[in-house]
Amino acid sequence: MDRLLMQVTIYGVGGYNPELPNDNIIEQYEVEEPQLTEKEQARQSAIAKLHALGLTTDEIKALVG
Numbered sequence: 800m801d802r803l804l805m806q807v808t809i810y811g812v813g814g815y816n817p818e819l820p821n822d823n824i825i826e827q828y829e830v831e832e833p834q835l836t837e838k839e840q841a842r843q844s845a846i847a848k849l850h851a852l853g854l855t856t857d858e859i860k861a862l863v864g
Contacts, residue, residue, distance in 0.1 A: 803832040 807830060811823035849859045
């Protein structure tokens with residue numbers, strides 16, 4: 800399986816502003832995304848299917864935990 804990487808960007812004072820050039824980047828690096836276990840993948844799939852059926856978040860939490 801291919802590794803999935805996420806890019807992390809840390810901004811300086813003022814943070815990120817979409818209206819500015821954002822040249823205040825302090826650090827950028829990539830981290831490997833955590834791999835879900837089969838059990839967690841099945842749980843996420845069940846949650847997505849319950850959402851598609853129209854259940855609310857509270858109803859899903861009651862069923863899936």
